[in-house]
Amino acid sequence: MNTIKKFGIAVMAVGTFIACESDDNENEIITADSRAELYASSNSDGNVRMYDVSDIANVNSSMYGTLSTDAEGIYYDSTNDEVTQASRSGLQLNTYAGVFAAVSGVTLNVSATSNAVLVSPRDIAVNGNFYAVSDNSDVDGNQDTPDGRIFIFTKSGNDFTLRNTLTTDFAVWGIEFVGNSLYAVVDKTSDVAVFANFTATNTTDATITPTKRITIEGITRTHAIAETNGTMILTDIGNAGMDGDGGFHVISDFQSKFDAVANGGTLAVGNNQVRVAGAATFLGNPIGAEYDAQNEIVFIAERANGGGRVLAFSNIGTGGNIAPTVNNTLSGASSLYLYKE
Template sequence: MKRLNLITALAFFTFFSVALTSCSNDDDNQTNLSTYLFASNNSNGNITYYDVTNLSTVTSTTLLTTTTAADGVYYDEKNDVIVQASRSSFSLEGYSNASLNTTGASVTIGISGSTDMTSPRELAVKGNFYVVADNADVDGDTNTPDGRLFIYTKNGNSFTLRNIITTDFKLWGIAFDGDDLYAVVDATNQLAIYKNFLSNSTNASVSASKKIVIEGIVRTHGLTYDAMSNTMVLTDIASAMNTQDDGAFHVIENFTSKFNNTANGGTLTLSQQTRVAGSLTLLGNPVDVAYDNVTKTVFIAEAGNGGGRILAFNNIGSGGNLMPVVNNDLASASSVFISKY
């Protein structure tokens, strides 16, 4: 990705607002904006971001961090800060002045958090609240699935732990829709929702407001919800033992209506979804996903196939065995986040 100098960055911040897909907002003027994809990995913990405005000429920038493995990633364009959940320091780390660095530059932590987590995965952001899904076993009994949602508040140069929510299922992907939080029920084909999630302001064990089955999925990991287009995208890693060719993703349009019309414990049928899977897709262990609602492009963090890739799919139509339009190597890719500005 080309370097953004200070004047250019200020011009972007003055005249454009961002459209964030993993935690999307309500920007109605996206067609003339540049599109960037931010990615983390569990190989070396560095941050890679891509200019994906034109999928035929994708360029990338890699920033070197002191973290050796990372998962959930987020870009705050107003403050030019990239945040990722470190799996080596077990904390949130924010890197300032991100767009002013050239590829290969070493970046330092400008916003730091306490070391609280055990196995951080996805990150979801609403305002100054940063929520991290931790999929470590809480009670030490693998027969009783559980996980934790760590809720941090960002204040100045610090992330402060507000409280911890313990869940009665294993966690992976999470995404906000307004005040509600969607969460993947790891090791299953289920999706959960917590209504008014941030109203849970003390340490507590909280059950989901609702869970449904997503037909056609074997084991889901990543999810993203785009409120502007009312589209949910979920990934399917299928067998954890096969990291090369049994993965998939599902696109569900008009999602909230379909979700609301599915009873608690019921099944959202495959006929209401579009599934992309097959040998041409290079999907083996798709662990995270982002969605561009303007171009209807799905971006995948593929952790397994070929050692790790960043993939993009458009012209999805009725799905099937599609070839990716972007295929960039990224060892042990773990998380993606899309931003327009």
């Protein structure tokens, strides 16, 4: 592992290890000798932050410059050591090579870019060589009619190609692949929608309707979505103009609970969900999330409180007003991606 320089990070030390999500082995417990990284994007400067979380009591971070001054959505490809961001300033996907070997403070080398076709990108979800980007810009010019876009790119080597653009009948924010199905946050509501067999079914430009849409009881306005090993994390930004009324919900065995609710129905809080919220959480506008199922740790990109934070909660239990295990300041924190090996 390369040496990673500490970059202005405040950590609450705890006597436990953190496990981070991995495509290869999601049940691997992180030890001090493991490679474990949390990648973050920012609306404030567009730079990439990489937090080395292999030792939770001594978290270091690196900062890397990019082409962007505002980015939202992030994905790390360990096979090629590349990180991809959705640039809100450049309105395109940008991939940067040689991240893990880079020295903190350098500007990363661009290895791939898409055409500047995005309008207001918010999240990236990757399934094989398909890169789906959610975009919450108004499509028809009428703010009273909810709509949004999902751009589907294919990546081959150093080339991004826009395969097709889909218009949704709701404003979209966070997106997450679970198998071949794409789950999407219905922005400005407490709803979650799913599109079954997403990339195979939707191959041309079209207006699409979700396979199913349900309401999550207890949430005011959801934004971020993350799933690992059957547990779904959904964030609640509450009133977008307030920096202390946010929270997140942990829903175990999500698929069976989602399937049991009729289309248009509501998933009740009782016996189904755990909610974390309150002044001790530092949650106001949580707009990014990741989840470690093995150790039941939720990672949050908090946009409003304190100007932006990266938080980790390892003591969820039955929820409530609990303090984060890790509380790092990051101005404009917008998106997270966890990697481990």
